[in-house]
Amino acid sequence: MKVIIAGCGFVGERAADLLHAAGHEVIGLTHSPESAARLAAAKPWRTESCDISSSASVSALAEKLGAVSVDAVIHCASSSRGGAEMYQTVYVDGMRHLTTAFPRAFPLYTSSTSVYPQVNGETVDETSFADPDRDTGRLLREAEKITLVAKGAVARLAGIYGPGRSFVLKNLLEGKAAIEGNNGQGRILNQIHADDAAAALVHLVTKRLAGIYNVVDDAQMTQRQCLERLCTLFGMKIPGTREPDPTRKRGWSHKRVSNTKLHATGWTLRYASYFDALRDDPDLASSILSLVQNGGEVALHRQPNIVLIGLMGSGKTTVGRIVAQMIGFQIVDTDHLIVDNAGKSIPDIFATEGEAAFRLHESAALRSLLGRRGCVIATGGGIVTQPRNLAILRHLGYIVWLDADPERLARRTAANNNRPLLNGEEDPKAKLERLLNERKPLYKGLADLRIQTAELTPQETAYGVMESARVFFAKLKK
Numbered sequence: 047m048k049v050i051i052a053g054c055g056f057v058g059e060r061a062a063d064l065l066h067a068a069g070h071e072v073i074g075l076t077h078s079p080e081s082a083a084r085l086a087a088a089k090p091w092r093t094e095s096c097d098i099s100s101s102a103s104v105s106a107l108a109e110k111l112g113a114v115s116v117d118a119v120i121h122c123a124s125s126s127r128g129g130a131e132m133y134q135t136v137y138v139d140g141m142r143h144l145t146t147a148f149p150r151a152f153p154l155y156t157s158s159t160s161v162y163p164q165v166n167g168e169t170v171d172e173t174s175f176a177d178p179d180r181d182t183g184r185l186l187r188e189a190e191k192i193t194l195v196a197k198g199a200v201a202r203l204a205g206i207y208g209p210g211r212s213f214v215l216k217n218l219l220e221g222k223a224a225i226e227g228n229n230g231q232g233r234i235l236n237q238i239h240a241d242d243a244a245a246a247l248v249h250l251v252t253k254r255l256a257g258i259y260n261v262v263d264d265a266q267m268t269q270r271q272c273l274e275r276l277c278t279l280f281g282m283k284i285p286g287t288r289e290p291d292p293t294r295k296r297g298w299s300h301k302r303v304s305n306t307k308l309h310a311t312g313w314t315l316r317y318a319s320y321f322d323a324l325r326d327d328p329d330l331a332s333s334i335l336s337l338v339q340n341g342g343e344v345a346l347h348r349q350p351n352i353v354l355i356g357l358m359g360s361g362k363t364t365v366g367r368i369v370a371q372m373i374g375f376q377i378v379d380t381d382h383l384i385v386d387n388a389g390k391s392i393p394d395i396f397a398t399e400g401e402a403a404f405r406l407h408e409s410a411a412l413r414s415l416l417g418r419r420g421c422v423i424a425t426g427g428g429i430v431t432q433p434r435n436l437a438i439l440r441h442l443g444y445i446v447w448l449d450a451d452p453e454r455l456a457r458r459t460a461a462n463n464n465r466p467l468l469n470g471e472e473d474p475k476a477k478l479e480r481l482l483n484e485r486k487p488l489y490k491g492l493a494d495l496r497i498q499t500a501e502l503t504p505q506e507t508a509y510g511v512m513e514s515a516r517v518f519f520a521k522l523k524k
């Protein structure tokens with residue numbers, strides 16, 4: 047198929063990637079020549095700059111591409127936070143121009159579940175009343191109608207989240223969350239992961255499923271249910287309640303959006319719920335933590351754990367065990383979690399799945415520690431090499447870097463062959479030197495404290511870790 051994607055934002059870009067990967071010919075439209083150039087450099091699919099709010103611009107595009115050769119047009123452009131005027135030009139005019147200029151193409155319009163104005167927590171499906179009382183909502187409905195008249199599909203997307211975007215979690219971490227209305231339970235959150243939203247658009251277009259479809263995951267929950275779970279996961283206090291804000295852009299509503307119709311067409315979800323995504327999406331939790339940590343608006347909160355980092359043989363596993371025993375913490379070793387979860391040894395994982403897969407196992411093991419307190423966390427030496435791990439490590443606790451010279455590390459690691467990066471190395475010391483050069487800046491950037499362990503016994507190192515952690519957490523309390 048030849049498919050135009052108008053608007054290559056959070057969802058549009060993903061839909062374009064999916065279509066391209068499935069062998070379709072994709073033309074991504076962006077409104078500015080600059081972003082067209084940026085996308086062209088980064089993406090394997092074709093990009094064009096086109097202002098869909100201008101009928102001349104869309105006609106020129108149709109001429110250039112050959113209007114009849116286009117099989118589908120997906121409208122994913124956003125109003126860039128604009129008000130009713132932008133809704134009119136981008137959504138209504140944009141959709142009209144696209145359906146007129148590409149009359150043979152199957153049109154898809156990405157609308158929003160905000161068209162349902164219900165406020166009593168009722169379940170709504172595609173047949174439910176959907177006449178919002180605000181101008182912006184009415185304009186969405188108008189764009190929907192243009193699409194339906196052209197025998198196309200309307201995808202009503204719930205609240206979109208994904209790596210780098212999750213209002214619920216970001217607000218909570220920034221201390222801005224509140225539970226609104228519904229007798230202290232808060233409104234119902236209807237959400238969808240951007241990957242699943244994009245997959246839904248591709249599904250509708252490639253199957254040419256005309257009509258209205260809600261695009262929302264399987265696990266709607268109240269704000270209270272969601273925030274309580276997030277608070278457990280991220281070690282936060284449950285936010286207070288407040289009355290709904292009537293000036294909220296999408297209006298106040300409180301309803302459970304059904305996805306039964308879309309499921310019945312064979313659409314399947316990668317992330318059935320928001321919490322599945324926090325567990326399984328390698329980047330979701332870490333990207334939001336990192337946004338907040340780097341935003342500098344709120345003080346970094348650390349969980350009451352001790353995290354040990356450093357090269358192989360620096361003593362993370364050994365010292366971690368001793369520290370845990372001394373202070374009555376639980377010892378958790380990410381390498382041991384990986385082995386338990388995968389059901390095979392680390393050398394086996396490296397041999398059968400490769401290092402990249404090992405790193406994914408390692409990130410998953412680290413994410414599984416969200417919500418844990420009172421632990422000494424011994425990590426694997428390479429955990430710092432994955433940028434996505436850094437924000438999580440920083441969040442999880444007080445970080446100590448155990449350091450030693452490569453010569454000594456080589457001696458300490460010589461006794462066993464459980465480390466695939468050193469096994470079979472003719473000169474393990476040289477390899478450790480190389481690794482230290484690569485990783486030193488990462489250890490340094492992350493650590494609260496560096497302990498030079500060369501002249502220390504594991505007990506002495508453990509004592510240093512314990513005392514410094516005690517001081518660190520005592521200061522935090524003040």
Ligand SMILES: Nc1ncnc2c1ncn2[C@@H]1O[C@H](COP(=O)(O)OP(=O)(O)O)[C@@H](O)[C@H]1O
Binds near residue numbers: 427458459503504507
């Ligand atoms: N001063 C020391 N500190 C830490 N480990 C030491 C020390 N001296 C000898 N070792 C030995 O070195 C090895 C360190 O391995 P391990 O704890 O598995 O490190 P890591 O988990 O950082 O790879 C252990 O066998 C430990 O007994």
Ligand SMILES: O=C(O)C1=C[C@@H](OP(=O)(O)O)[C@@H](O)[C@H](O)C1
Binds near residue numbers: 356429
């Ligand atoms: O440095 C690394 O990349 C690795 C370190 C190992 O853990 P230790 O540091 O506990 O040996 C283990 O995770 C894996 O073999 C890879």
Ligand SMILES: [Mg+2]
Binds near residue numbers: 364381424425426
């Ligand atoms: Mg170890």
